[in-house]
Amino acid sequence: MSVTDELLANNAAYAATFTGPLPLPPAKHVAVVACMDARLNVYGILGLAEGEAHVIRNAGGVVTDDEIRSLAISQRLLGTREVILIHHTDCGMLTFTDDQFKADIQAETGIKPPWAAEAFADLDADVRQSVARIQASPFVPHTDQIRGFVFDVATGKLNEVA
Amino acid sequence: MSVTDELLANNAAYAATFTGPLPLPPAKHVAVVACMDARLNVYGILGLAEGEAHVIRNAGGVVTDDEIRSLAISQRLLGTREVILIHHTDCGMLTFTDDQFKADIQAETGIKPPWAAEAFADLDADVRQSVARIQASPFVPHTDQIRGFVFDVATGKLNEVA
Numbered sequence: 001m002s003v004t005d006e007l008l009a010n011n012a013a014y015a016a017t018f019t020g021p022l023p024l025p026p027a028k029h030v031a032v033v034a035c036m037d038a039r040l041n042v043y044g045i046l047g048l049a050e051g052e053a054h055v056i057r058n059a060g061g062v063v064t065d066d067e068i069r070s071l072a073i074s075q076r077l078l079g080t081r082e083v084i085l086i087h088h089t090d091c092g093m094l095t096f097t098d099d100q101f102k103a104d105i106q107a108e109t110g111i112k113p114p115w116a117a118e119a120f121a122d123l124d125a126d127v128r129q130s131v132a133r134i135q136a137s138p139f140v141p142h143t144d145q146i147r148g149f150v151f152d153v154a155t156g157k158l159n160e161v162a
Numbered sequence: 163m164s165v166t167d168e169l170l171a172n173n174a175a176y177a178a179t180f181t182g183p184l185p186l187p188p189a190k191h192v193a194v195v196a197c198m199d200a201r202l203n204v205y206g207i208l209g210l211a212e213g214e215a216h217v218i219r220n221a222g223g224v225v226t227d228d229e230i231r232s233l234a235i236s237q238r239l240l241g242t243r244e245v246i247l248i249h250h251t252d253c254g255m256l257t258f259t260d261d262q263f264k265a266d267i268q269a270e271t272g273i274k275p276p277w278a279a280e281a282f283a284d285l286d287a288d289v290r291q292s293v294a295r296i297q298a299s300p301f302v303p304h305t306d307q308i309r310g311f312v313f314d315v316a317t318g319k320l321n322e323v324a
Contacts, residue, residue: 003190004244010209011320018318026200028165036216038188043203047172054198057219059232065277066228070221109300115227138271156180158173
């Protein structure tokens with residue numbers, strides 16, 4: 001049995017006590033942008049319930065065109081106003097460089113990825129840079145309530161850095 | 163008090179009973195790509211615990227360069243092997259077209275986004291297309307265990323479509 005099959009069995013248990021459907025727009029008018037890291041249960045960390053917030057996640061919790069696309073849709077079509085950015089301690093993005101990662105892929109496949117890997121060396125600085133990328137975008141209309149945090153994977157606490 | 167302040171108070175309660183840290187690599191060697199929709203609590207839907215799976219999310223749960231970047235890092239550096247894709251019923255991406263969304267932004271800001279909005283008209287077909295995008299990428303090494311689902315926001319069930 002694959003892990004996916006095991007998780008599908010969990011889904012049957014979830015559905016058995018499910019009460020839905022909820023409305024489409026997030027009730028708390030907030031969008032979260034967080035790292036994909038397995039230790040970040042965003043619903044747990046922020047005490048969110050189903051239906052309350054958009055959750056956008058990727059390697060690093062960084063802001064690329066795809067996060068701008070998601071935030072533009074979130075704010076323009078679904079009414080969110082606040083943005084919470086979450087990086088975290090012990091992040092994999094601190095362990096490599098874009099150049100090395102892309103060179104390794106090129107050595108193996110013959111093709112260099114045309115995108116940036118978005119590795120970073122300083123957590124706080126990259127949170128601030130992520131906030132700046134959102135503020136610099138012409139496509140995200142509401143940028144006055146963006147706050148940035150580093151989640152501590154040892155303590156469970158969010159520490160504000162931007 | 164902003165919503166963010168309210169969620170930070172929730173975080174204090176979460177940290178009070180937190181037991182960490184867990185290892186960085188996902189224990190179940192699986193990455194989930196899901197829509198950012200507020201009603202999709204991925205940890206709940208799949209019965210995942212902290213530390214078990216990478217969770218990648220965006221508007222639609224679609225696969226763009228940024229999801230390829232995240233999956234490449236997930237598989238190459240952190241050992242995941244299975245991929246679970248999740249779209250869902252009543253998705254906002256079914257309610258507009260790329261052309262209209264981008265024309266509206268251009269009318270308001272004077273600038274047409276250079277990226278696709280990734281709207282779609284058929285849920286099952288877009289899940290299949292997302293699987294195909296991953297399989298077509300030279301940068302994601304493990305593509306033999308990719309499965310795609312539509313989450314039903316009325317019942318809580320995952321229905322397999324790819």
